[in-house]
Amino acid sequence: xxxxxxxxxxxxxxxxxxxxxxxxxxxxxxxxxxxxxxxxxxxxxxxxxxxxxxxxxxxxxxxxxxxxxxxxxxxxxxxxxxxxxxxxxxxxxxxxxxxxxxxxxxxxxxxxxxxxxxxxxxxxxxxxxxxxxxxxxxxxxxxxxxxxxxxxxxxxxxxxxxxxxxxxxxxxxxxxxxxxxxxxxxxxxx
Amino acid sequence: xxxxxxxxxxxxxxxxxxxxxxxxxxxxxxxxxxxxxxxxxxxxxxxxxxxxxxxxxxxxxxxxxxxxxxxxxxxxxxxxxxxxxxxxxxxxxxxxxxxxxxxxxxxxxxxxxxxxxxxxxxxxxxxxxxxxxxxxxxxxxxxxxxxxxxxxxxxxxxxxxxxxxxxxxxxxxxxxxxxxxxxxxxxxxxxxxxxxxxxxxxxxxxxxxxxxxxxxxxxxxxxxxxxxxxxxxxxxxxxxxxxxxxxxxxxxxxx
Numbered sequence: 001x002x003x004x005x006x007x008x009x010x011x012x013x014x015x016x017x018x019x020x021x022x023x024x025x026x027x028x029x030x031x032x033x034x035x036x037x038x039x040x041x042x043x044x045x046x047x048x049x050x051x052x053x054x055x056x057x058x059x060x061x062x063x064x065x066x067x068x069x070x071x072x073x074x075x076x077x078x079x080x081x082x083x084x085x086x087x088x089x090x091x092x093x094x095x096x097x098x099x100x101x102x103x104x105x106x107x108x109x110x111x112x113x114x115x116x117x118x119x120x121x122x123x124x125x126x127x128x129x130x131x132x133x134x135x136x137x138x139x140x141x142x143x144x145x146x147x148x149x150x151x152x153x154x155x156x157x158x159x160x161x162x163x164x165x166x167x168x169x170x171x172x173x174x175x176x177x178x179x180x181x182x183x184x185x186x187x188x189x190x
Numbered sequence: 191x192x193x194x195x196x197x198x199x200x201x202x203x204x205x206x207x208x209x210x211x212x213x214x215x216x217x218x219x220x221x222x223x224x225x226x227x228x229x230x231x232x233x234x235x236x237x238x239x240x241x242x243x244x245x246x247x248x249x250x251x252x253x254x255x256x257x258x259x260x261x262x263x264x265x266x267x268x269x270x271x272x273x274x275x276x277x278x279x280x281x282x283x284x285x286x287x288x289x290x291x292x293x294x295x296x297x298x299x300x301x302x303x304x305x306x307x308x309x310x311x312x313x314x315x316x317x318x319x320x321x322x323x324x325x326x327x328x329x330x331x332x333x334x335x336x337x338x339x340x341x342x343x344x345x346x347x348x349x350x351x352x353x354x355x356x357x358x359x360x361x362x363x364x365x366x367x368x369x370x371x372x373x374x375x376x377x378x379x380x381x382x383x384x385x386x387x388x389x390x391x392x393x394x395x396x397x398x399x400x401x402x403x404x405x406x407x408x409x410x411x412x413x414x415x416x417x418x419x420x421x422x423x424x425x426x427x428x429x430x431x432x433x434x435x436x437x438x439x440x441x442x443x444x445x
Contacts, residue, residue, distance in 0.1 A: 031203060031206075032203065032206040032207045032208060032310075033206055033309060033310050033311050033312070033374070033378065034311065035208075037220065038208045038224075038226075038310070038312065039312040040219050040220050040221065041208070041210075041220050041221050041222045041223075041224050041226075041227065042208075042224070042226050042227070042310055042312050042313055043312060043313075043316055044216075044219070044221040045221070045223065045224075045226070045227035045230055045231075046230055046313055046316055047316075049227070049230045049231055049234045050230075050234070050287070050291060052234065053234040053237060053238070053287055053291060054283065054284065054287045056238055056241075056242060057237070057241060057283055057286055057287045057290070058283035058284075058287070060242055061238075061241035061242045061245065061259075062241075062263065062282070062283050062286060064242075064245050064248065065241065065245055065259055065260055065263040066263065067248070068245060068248050068249075068250075068252075068256075068260065069260060069263070069264065071248075071250065072250055075250055
């Protein structure tokens with residue numbers, strides 16, 4: 001490095017000798033980046049400025065930006081977690097709701113079924129009562145009919161016997177014993 | 191050449207000249223505040239504006255500039271982690287400062303009438319010396335003499351080592367030179383080329399009929415300028431990636 005720069009400085013000197021009368025001799029001719037007298041001020045200020053920049057970056061800027069990025073990551077993760085929680089809660093609520101609905105529907109169905117059964121039973125009972133009452137009445141009526149029939153039949157026999165006795169009396173003038181006439185049954189049924 | 195002629199002719203080297211804005215010296219060493227120092231300061235202020243002022247709100251949802259600062263942070267952090275490993279992250283502030291300073295200095299230098307800080311070999315060489323000193327000092331502090339394993343590749347037979355070790359040493363010693371010259375030469379060459387083409391435009395305009403051709407070098411300047419934007423970013427990147435690679439050598443000296 002030193003060799004290179006001194007070589008260039010030498011070259012610079014030569015060229016300045018050639019350009020006689022030029023104002024700032026060392027600024028003309030020589031290639032500025034290789035002029036050794038330019039090195040010290042640049043290094044001096046570079047060290048100060050770059051050093052300060054390094055301190056600012058490592059102490060303030062980079063921890064801050066790193067913190068921002070980390071915070072954002074944490075926030076996103078937390079939000080996602082919360083969202084996932086909410087979602088699972090919502091799903092649980094929906095499941096509970098579905099379950100509830102199903103239970104209520106079943107209940108309603110069973111109530112309906114019960115009512116149906118109860119009504120059917122009641123109807124059946126009432127019909128049975130009505131039927132038995134009606135049967136009773138029918139039976140009583142039958143009995144009444146039967147008794148009326150027997151009475152009537154007995155009366156018919158008596159009338160026939162009386163009529164027969166009256167006919168015999170009229171014809172023969174003889175009194176006939178009624179019991180003899182009614183011998184074959186009508187009386188016996190009494 | 192006489193001064194009048196020199197003034198009339200466009201001089202592509204003029205842009206690299208140092209002007210003492212505030213001349214003074216300390217203990218006989220010249221420490222004048224120059225135009226180069228001014229633009230170093232501007233580059234540093236640019237970095238501070240981006241990284242400190244724009245992030246002062248610490249917004250969860252970043253604005254444009256804060257997003258830029260975060261992108262720069264994550265870009266450099268990713269680069270350091272990939273190249274030098276997790277242990278290399280202790281050098282992250284240094285690499286970040288280096289990268290952002292060089293990047294902003296390069297970009298500011300592309301604005302007309304400004305000064306390119308990195309077009310001075312002494313600046314880039316100072317950076318390279320800091321990087322290499324850091325590598326050597328950290329390597330020795332971390333591994334002691336084990337750091338010298340850097341020059342002895344693994345699993346190489348002895349006769350080959352006799353040749354290989356000097357090569358490794360030479361390659362290590364040439365690192366600061368290549369590191370500094372790469373950045374310096376790229377920026378310098380780009381600015382000279384731009385100035386030369388600018389000179390063509392001026393000369394053609396002053397050459398009568400030939401002025402009709404003046405737009406051609408102007409278009410070339412536009413194209414070159416785009417290239418120089420790329421170079422400005424790329425060289426800042428290359429410089430810091432190589433810094434990471436060298437730091438990686440200091441952290442893991444056995445190849």
